[in-house]
Amino acid sequence: RTRVFVVANQKGGVGKTTTTVNLAAGLAAAGATVLVIDLDPQGNASTALGVDHRVGDPGVYDVLIDGAAIDDVMQASPEREGLFCLSANIDLAGAESELYLAVARETRLRTALDAFLAVAGRGFHYVFIDCPPSLGLLTVNALTAGHELLIPVQCEYYALEGLSQLLKTVGEVGKYLNPALRLSTILLTMFDSRTNLSHQVAGDVREHFPRETLAAVIPRSVRISEAPSFGQTVIAYDAGSPGAVAYQEAAHELAKRGARP
Amino acid sequence: RTRVFVVANQKGGVGKTTTTVNLAAGLAAAGATVLVIDLDPQGNASTALGVDHRVGDPGVYDVLIDGAAIDDVMQASPEREGLFCLSANIDLAGAESELYLAVARETRLRTALDAFLAVAGRGFHYVFIDCPPSLGLLTVNALTAGHELLIPVQCEYYALEGLSQLLKTVGEVGKYLNPALRLSTILLTMFDSRTNLSHQVAGDVREHFPRETLAAVIPRSVRISEAPSFGQTVIAYDAGSPGAVAYQEAAHELAKRGARP
């Protein structure tokens, strides 16, 4: 069964996109077939995976608004065999308003993803959905379509402030739209071992979420932030760098944990 | 005349809140009277300014939804004389949906702010509105109420991707809701002089926006990210640190430039 992860956190800049593309690449490097769905109108995940996403290019907007099939619009990432992307372009910025009064506004992505995984996507091992930094209809569509929630938490003070709001929304989606959804994974990102703050936040998060928080911690590393400017993930850009190694470890740990019953 | 800045960028984690509170504190330290309006449901600016913003505390939600007067709900920051905050709490997360079908949904903040500045707030020199990382109704309310747009740009690759979308929204608000609005200021944040990426992005931004981009550049500095955990701005937490000095310089430059005709 395909594991479908929703990568969400309404706090901005915590590493949602970076985590999505690098875990996907790490799993693909280990032989898995992986689809990344870019639900952020900025299209950062599409950029990092090196796929076209200019105005007019087919993408996730067409799936949500016009009912296009995922396999008709997704693209293979040039980076690596087994890595695919359903891209986002600027049209997606209007999707939330367009969905607001539309029929089945919360379940459009789930309908499309279920249809994809039943036939064309049967061979996919993982799907990662990269969310924008808000709890609007795009993120709700992702939470309705996903099986597991993965929350990147930046090792900074503000990191914990928004978690209760996120978990409240997750609870509501779980109750009314997707009872199977559960918080399975928390990944600590941008950890700077030289600062007390990083250690404090990491300690707090592990205390509150001991089972969910991965042992692997992603260090702050400039190679990670350089990679997207080459249209690559850090796994391809500099496989031996501390950031790439950490994401490979996290991918391995994620695979090993499996979807717990 | 009071200068009203909207601090916006839908890219997450670029330093909107950090810029808002530290410029406000820098200007207050120089003797100005400053109001910060926290429009982000996470309430990070309220936290950094040390004001209460638990569920049920009066705040900007009451202004937007119930028409409360700003001077009735704003609080003085304990940090320094002349520094005030109209706080945000978790209720604000529901405001965007509530506003969606409400009368005058885009102009509520402007109506309240104009009334405040006409009487109770006449002595205020600056207002800064901290926006969430999205271009929804909260940010539109801010763009409708503001006179000047200040965009923090993180010196990272993704920084430039979202700017065209932001400027498109600004153009639409300018055309239909607030012709006086203009992009007056761009501030480069989290600059790391050791990386090529930082220099490249800074160079790109100055080339595209030579007049708007401040000479002052904010370095990446751990003291900046520690300050909010003490409910302080970096100006109060560690005034001699590179981050505090840079924000003081930026505040000074902003004051000197004045609201150009």
Ligand SMILES: Nc1ncnc2c1ncn2[C@@H]1O[C@H](COP(=O)(O)OP(=O)(O)OP(=O)(O)O)[C@@H](O)[C@H]1O
């Ligand atoms: N471990 C890391 N070390 C250094 N830089 C990082 C790291 N992780 C992410 N970054 C950089 O930090 C910035 C924010 O990361 P990213 O864009 O992935 O966050 P996000 O949560 O997806 O942001 P948004 O809320 O806008 O969607 C990016 O410029 C990215 O390159």
Ligand SMILES: Nc1ncnc2c1ncn2[C@@H]1O[C@H](COP(=O)(O)OP(=O)(O)OP(=O)(O)O)[C@@H](O)[C@H]1O
């Ligand atoms: N110059 C800096 N040096 C080091 N850390 C910084 C700097 N500026 C901001 N930070 C830290 O980076 C993180 C993101 O900054 P901040 O929260 O101000 O961004 P934002 O744009 O307001 O985010 P959001 O999009 O979630 O509203 C915070 O943890 C903050 O403390």
Ligand SMILES: [Mg+2]
């Ligand atoms: Mg992102």
Ligand SMILES: [Mg+2]
């Ligand atoms: Mg903020």
